[in-house]
Amino acid sequence: MLRRVCFCLEQSVAPAAEPLAGELRARGIEVVAAPYMNDLRAHEVGAAAAPYMNDLRAREIGVAAAPYANDLRGQGIEVAAAPYADDLRAQGDVLYVTDAEEVYRALLTRGAYVLPCRHAGNRTAGFAGAPYVIEQIEEIGYEAVDMAYRRLAGLPWQILTTKRCIVRETTEEDIDSFYRIYAEPEITAYMEDLYADREAELAYIREYREKVYGFYGYGMWTLLLRDGTVIGRAGISWREGFDLPELGFVVGVPWQRQGYAYEACSAILHYAREELAMSRVQALVMQGNEGSLSLCRRLGFRQEGERHLMGKAYAYLIYNM
Numbered sequence: 001m002l003r004r005v006c007f008c009l010e011q012s013v014a015p016a017a018e019p020l021a022g023e024l025r026a027r028g029i030e031v032v033a034a035p036y037m038n039d040l041r042a043h044e045v046g047a048a049a050a051p052y053m054n055d056l057r058a059r060e061i062g063v064a065a066a067p068y069a070n071d072l073r074g075q076g077i078e079v080a081a082a083p084y085a086d087d088l089r090a091q092g093d094v095l096y097v098t099d100a101e102e103v104y105r106a107l108l109t110r111g112a113y114v115l116p117c118r119h120a121g122n123r124t125a126g127f128a129g130a131p132y133v134i135e136q137i138e139e140i141g142y143e144a145v146d147m148a149y150r151r152l153a154g155l156p157w158q159i160l161t162t163k164r165c166i167v168r169e170t171t172e173e174d175i176d177s178f179y180r181i182y183a184e185p186e187i188t189a190y191m192e193d194l195y196a197d198r199e200a201e202l203a204y205i206r207e208y209r210e211k212v213y214g215f216y217g218y219g220m221w222t223l224l225l226r227d228g229t230v231i232g233r234a235g236i237s238w239r240e241g242f243d244l245p246e247l248g249f250v251v252g253v254p255w256q257r258q259g260y261a262y263e264a265c266s267a268i269l270h271y272a273r274e275e276l277a278m279s280r281v282q283a284l285v286m287q288g289n290e291g292s293l294s295l296c297r298r299l300g301f302r303q304e305g306e307r308h309l310m311g312k313a314y315a316y317l318i319y320n321m
Helices: 014-026 037-042 066-074 101-109 142-153 172-182 198-216 260-274 290-299
Strands: 004-008 030-033 094-098 113-116 158-161 165-168 220-225 230-238 245-251 280-286 302-309 312-320
Touching (some): 004 014, 014 030, 014 142, 094 101, 094 142, 101 113, 158 260, 172 198, 220 245, 230 260, 245 260, 290 312
Parallel strands (some): 004 094
Antiparallel strands (some): 158 165, 302 312
């Protein structure tokens, strides 16, 4: 969970970050700024945090600044003797936002989560390897920052909530629940099973998180009750050979016929329209799967013939947003 955002920006850029800083504070996130970045760069300090504190007591953002103590004191900055300030300590709940390449590199080498910022004054900055770069910080809000932080930290995005359910990205911790759900013959009769080898399934989840969530920003997600119980999967994905995104869903046998699938899928279709700008979604239901076919019709899908995949017949349905 994001607890602190440290802004390490040029003084001329800092005012543009104020709307974001205010929104972060309103959500209970501590915001720290670094008004002495130019002095840090002038002294080639290999970290980003010391001067914006009155001393170096903030251990979670300690810096390699001790050799420059006299220079810092000369700037009117109180410096405490700090044996713990010989290195930056990466904190899992801290995100750094910086517009300086040297600071970005220094933080990365110490395992910190860093979101680089590009503006008129640093257009040539490379920020090599950064998966996300802020281009107009004055237009960025909390949600964008939190989503970037979660990607960097390997944490799942929470996609949406309904009256009784939560839909979020799948994590490796969901695997035991998935195996229990897919152990029911009623489930695997109409859909592909998990890998028999647990390690192979874990590898698949990791790759899916990196390549599907990381690229598209959506996919098949985990469906939970509000108390955190995993009850299935649902989401929007792409099937090879088809031109439309596809709604997929599976709910474990103990939670079927209680309206959870309808509740979650209705919300996902709304999300697909409002957040993903999708106008049409398909669904493929294997012949004989009357429960899923009935659900799709309740959701508003209309059947447009059949498709045959790997020797099996599927009802082909379309939902127009």
